[in-house]
Amino acid sequence: MPKVTMDDVARKASVSIATVSRVYTDPDKVSPKNREKVFRAIEELNYQPNALARNLRRLQTNTILIIIPNIVNTFFTFILKSIQDVAFENNYQVLLGDTDRSLEREEQYLYLLQQKLVDGVILLFPRLNPSLIEEIVDNHPVVIVGQPLFDSKIPTVTNDTCLSTQIATEHLIKLGHSKIAYFSGPLNFLLSHDRLKGFRLAMVKHGLKIDESFIFEGDFYFQSGYELAAKMLSLPDLPTALVAGSDEMAIGAIKAARALGKVVPRDLAVIGFDDIKMASICEPSLSTMAQPADELGRISTEMLLALIKGETIKERFVLLYDKLVIRESCGFKKV
Amino acid sequence: MPKVTMDDVARKASVSIATVSRVYTDPDKVSPKNREKVFRAIEELNYQPNALARNLRRLQTNTILIIIPNIVNTFFTFILKSIQDVAFENNYQVLLGDTDRSLEREEQYLYLLQQKLVDGVILLFPRLNPSLIEEIVDNHPVVIVGQPLFDSKIPTVTNDTCLSTQIATEHLIKLGHSKIAYFSGPLNFLLSHDRLKGFRLAMVKHGLKIDESFIFEGDFYFQSGYELAAKMLSLPDLPTALVAGSDEMAIGAIKAARALGKVVPRDLAVIGFDDIKMASICEPSLSTMAQPADELGRISTEMLLALIKGETIKERFVLLYDKLVIRESCGFKKV
């Protein structure tokens, strides 16, 4: 493996290095005869162009960076999958930046943009201060997914989480529930506040009293759903329904309820959030709000690639909607 | 944002470009006074070094590529997570190559190595022809995870799947079962053959008859487990236990059994494979073989980074073991 460069190919094919380069960038500009010679030389030498040199020369990498809070979370993974698909189709590579929910990591990854290591960035559910993001981004191609930065200069595609919890809550209200509990995700996430707001909105809109002792803060995970439900079900006055900020918490709550001899949905109707795989498989199957992961990924990537190409984007802010998936845990019966 | 280069910084700090470069690569070689001046200039100009140029000059990218069959599968994701962690700690970036189980994509990604776009590759559960892999890899730093290429030149870290199904099967045998069924993954995966072999080995070792009508081929997913179990449970003669090649198939089988009025583990003891999150949460909780995802990721990455540094590796073949996780579905009772 003595490294073989374009020079070697050129020499072997008895043409100039410029001609070899053209065979890659603009083959039509090369005579068929020379093209053939070059191809043969490439073949014989087993030559592969050095992408580093090309990138430097072009000041472009054909790589986009995905900054993602946690690669183990299936919701994020689904978004990532569709991003990767679109990127691949367009001949782009995907660099992975798992922040593990750390602010420093998020910031650090963002700097790769200024270092020219990537042509653009998709920022999934950022937690960094918006103005700091804008400062670092500084006109580079970036698309944000999942944060409602209405006032931002940065193109954003997001889903309306506030509306979603509203829909979920109203579904339970329509089923006759009035004493409804809410398990929130961590309240240091903007997202959690939006969702909680949706819950409150729905209750108020229907003239129902919000019992503050029915509102709990968890961490999105199964265990916290279990523990919160155990605590809640020991209250003197019990809710008849629960909206959970994540499917895992919902499933945890269902399991806790069962451990305490309650039957879901009879004694406690439950709606989750995310539509993870488990939601359709668990027992009883979980009604939930499905987020449009595929679309979030696809649309944001298309926007980013357009930005990179320097095209102007018609819509700089795309709003998608979650979908209510009705299964068994909410107690809805088809007529 | 007129692009600012090292030249600009040098001019502003009234030093040479070499001095600026040294501030990054070897600050001790620069006098404190000049260092200070350079820092100030960097700050004022908001300079970020161009990583493309650096990479070309160094012929190194500080990037590793992970070729992964399917990013949506949580088992792979867990491996990826620990890879990313180790890489990040060592100041390496991770480029993501989701093949979607396509051979062409696997091959295509592998060529990024020759194009110098990455310093090394971790190949998760490759399906490409081993000799083709070796040909493309051609002495570049590569580590394979999960494929028992005993005869390969390429360092490998893998877990002993054959032994695992053996252990799972023996666990059921020890619990008194003799009529044991097996749900295999797709048989065009080497992996599936290894696992099936383990099952057969255990049966033979304990002098038990293998009923070929109890061996089914599925696709690893929930639905196939459900369907296979439904088919199996309509046989005239029924098995009393089941080893499934994946947790999803196991859970599907449990659900099918319940739909047919069977009780797990009383009527059918079940052991799965993978220890996905759902395994601990489902009802009854699933006994299963846990694969050492973390270790697979960590060890392979450490090996790869060592290879990149040109260090010699003591062990070129690392064998890890899966762990039997006993829960409710196998019917084991603690004494």
Added chain:
DNA sequence: TTGTAGGCGTTATCAA
């Protein structure tokens, strides 16, 4: 300790 200058392997401009 500092500066000068050559080169990493391409691409792109220009002239032939």
Added chain:
DNA sequence: TTGATAACGCCTACAA
């Protein structure tokens, strides 16, 4: 259509 040559921005002998 082709070839010579100057970038791209940085790193690193080597010399001062």
